[in-house]
Amino acid sequence: MKITPVKGTNDYLPAQAELRDYLQKKICETYENCGFQRIFTPIIEDIENLDKSEGGDNLNLIFKVMKRGDKLKKAIEAGDPDKIADMGLRYDLTLPLSRYYANNRASLPQPFKVIQIDKVYRAERPQKGRLREFMQCDIDILGSDSPTCEIELMHTTAKALLGIGIDQFKIKVNDRRILKEILLSAGFEESQLDSVCITFDKLSKIKAEGVEAELTAKGFDAAIIANFMKMIENAPFTLEYVKTLCKNTEYIDTLTMIINTANELSEGKYTVEYDMTLVRGQGYYTGTVFEIESLDFGSSIAGGGRYDNLIGKFVKEQIPAVGFSIGFERIFSILSDRANAFADRAKKIVVLYDETDIKDAIQKAEELRKTYTVALFVKPKKMGKFLNKLEEQGYDGFFVLGRDENVRFFSE
Numbered sequence: 223m224k225i226t227p228v229k230g231t232n233d234y235l236p237a238q239a240e241l242r243d244y245l246q247k248k249i250c251e252t253y254e255n256c257g258f259q260r261i262f263t264p265i266i267e268d269i270e271n272l273d274k275s276e277g278g279d280n281l282n283l284i285f286k287v288m289k290r291g292d293k294l295k296k297a298i299e300a301g302d303p304d305k306i307a308d309m310g311l312r313y314d315l316t317l318p319l320s321r322y323y324a325n326n327r328a329s330l331p332q333p334f335k336v337i338q339i340d341k342v343y344r345a346e347r348p349q350k351g352r353l354r355e356f357m358q359c360d361i362d363i364l365g366s367d368s369p370t371c372e373i374e375l376m377h378t379t380a381k382a383l384l385g386i387g388i389d390q391f392k393i394k395v396n397d398r399r400i401l402k403e404i405l406l407s408a409g410f411e412e413s414q415l416d417s418v419c420i421t422f423d424k425l426s427k428i429k430a431e432g433v434e435a436e437l438t439a440k441g442f443d444a445a446i447i448a449n450f451m452k453m454i455e456n457a458p459f460t461l462e463y464v465k466t467l468c469k470n471t472e473y474i475d476t477l478t479m480i481i482n483t484a485n486e487l488s489e490g491k492y493t494v495e496y497d498m499t500l501v502r503g504q505g506y507y508t509g510t511v512f513e514i515e516s517l518d519f520g521s522s523i524a525g526g527g528r529y530d531n532l533i534g535k536f537v538k539e540q541i542p543a544v545g546f547s548i549g550f551e552r553i554f555s556i557l558s559d560r561a562n563a564f565a566d567r568a569k570k571i572v573v574l575y576d577e578t579d580i581k582d583a584i585q586k587a588e589e590l591r592k593t594y595t596v597a598l599f600v601k602p603k604k605m606g607k608f609l610n611k612l613e614e615q616g617y618d619g620f621f622v623l624g625r626d627e628n629v630r631f632f633s634e
Contacts, residue, residue: 230346230354237616242357242554244564245386246339249359249548252382253337256374258361260337263318265311272310274535275317276505283344285311285354311343315360316506316529316545323364323543324536333365339550353551360526362545367530369476372510375546376484379514379524380492387560388553390517393484394497397477397510398527401498403468408453409446416505418442418450423501430454459498473509480510506532510544519556524548569594569618571629574601583623590621590629 227233234242250260272284286307288294297305312318315338323334338360346352361378363371376393383391401422405415421436428436430451437447456463461478465471477496484494502511502525511527526546533541571594575583587596601622602608609620609632619631 228354230348230352232353232355235615238558240616241558241564244567245550245554245557246357246359248386249382250337250339252385253361253378256378256381258335258337258378260339261319261322262340263312263315263322263338265341265343266309267312267318267321269307269310271317271321272313275320275532277313277317278505280313280344283346284313285343285345287311313344314342315340315358315547316362316532319360319362319364319545320529320533320543321536323533323541327365327537330364333363333371336362336364338362351552351555357550357554359548359550360545362543364533364543365541367542369480369510371544372480372512372528373483373487375526375544376480376494376512377487379546379548380488382548383514383524383553384491386553387557388516388523389491391492391514391523392517393492393494393512393514394500395477395481395484395494395510395512396497396500397473398501398507399473399509400464400468400477401501403470403473404453404464404498405450407467407469408450409443410450414442419501422454422499425454425499459496461496464496464498477510502527512546516552516556519552521552522549523552523556567595569631570597570616571595572597572599572612572617572620573623574599574605574620575623576601579623586621586623594618594629 254260266287269284269286273281275281287309288306289297289308293308294306319336319338323330327334338358340358341355342358343355346354348354359382361375363375372395376395380391380393383389401419402412402415405418405422406412410418417440418437421433421440424436425433433454434447434451437450438444453467461474461481465474468474481494481496488494497513500511500513502513506529507527508530509528512525513522514524515521516523524547526544528542528544530540530542533543571590573583573587573590573596575586575598577600583598587598590596597617599608612620613632618633619629621629
């Protein structure tokens with residue numbers, strides 16, 4: 223039998239698990255302090271819910287759960303592969319939250335400010351930065367269409383990142399309704415917009431020439447492409463420039479207010495800026511979208527947006543909603559390399575004792591636990607080797623019962 227985990231999943235050593243628990247706790251404490259409430263949903267969802275969720279490319283990455291017993295046998299005999307699965311593992315926390323809200327809204331406050339910190343599953347091709355099982359940290363506001371929700375979510379998410387030592391980042395913001403109007407004014411048809419957005423989202427990576435080449439390869443009209451390329455020659459884009467492209471400026475004025483207010487609240491600790499190329503992959507986003515980029519690592523560490531139509535798929539009425547998700551695995555990877563990742567945790571020490579002194583050892587440990595996190599170990603024969611291993615595992619010091627008067631720290 224294999225002792226390694228399935229590709230795309232990880233085992234975590236005690237020190238790694240401790241850091242993950244610490245980060246989740248700190249993030250959750252920030253969210254709770256800001257008035258959000260935590261919930262839990264099952265990892266399994268009805269396959270119909272997943273398939274109809276407009277999750278973009280993620281719909282191709284669903285882990286499907288086959289029917290059981292006679293139902294599976296009948297589905298196989300019918301020769302229809304689409305009938306073999308009746309459930310699937312959640313690929314994000316937004317779809318389960320929408321179902322949860324539809325099922326429980328009579329018992330929930332309005333609007334509902336909610337925390338989800340849990341595992342999700344995607345049938346990715348495993349590679350660096352892409353796992354099949356990973357953690358997401360979400361906050362959402364359900365039941366309000368006010369743009370103040372976007373401001374609150376950005377401020378709260380930024381506060382959580384600052385609280386765990388991530389302090390070099392910027393928040394990029396866009397509105398899909400503004401982008402849609404720009405693309406339509408260029409001459410694209412509404413049915414073509416998703417495909418155009420997928421290409422336009424790559425502008426920072428493949429530059430304008432790459433966007434033009436890809437749109438041409440997709441078969442779009444040359445005159446429309448030329449018109450669009452003329453528009454994007456004006457990068458970096460500003461909202462003032464976008465006003466010259468759009469007839470309806472209501473969305474632009476609202477986005478301007480969101481960005482200006484969020485920047486005032488940041489007090490210079492980070493910046494919030496407009497990014498016309500920001501699309502976000504999920505098809506369920508309907509308006510504002512945002513993403514946090516780490517300036518130290520040049521990568522996205524959080525993202526989200528408004529999804530006003532998703533809950534309506536369950537309740538047959540429009541329920542506004544907006545959410546922000548921290549990329550927990552990326553954050554964990556960044557902080558794993560930092561020596562000061564546990565900036566405010568209590569020091570971890572070990573009390574070493576002879577087996578006959580267990581009662582005294584526990585009593586001493588309880589005394590020390592007023593100040594430290596304390597583990598108990600019987601004194602080993604090879605003390606030096608054992609202490610080296612403790613230091614490697616993240617312990618800060620030790621106390622030998624019957625010998626030491628004070629805790630001895632490895633750093634001293």
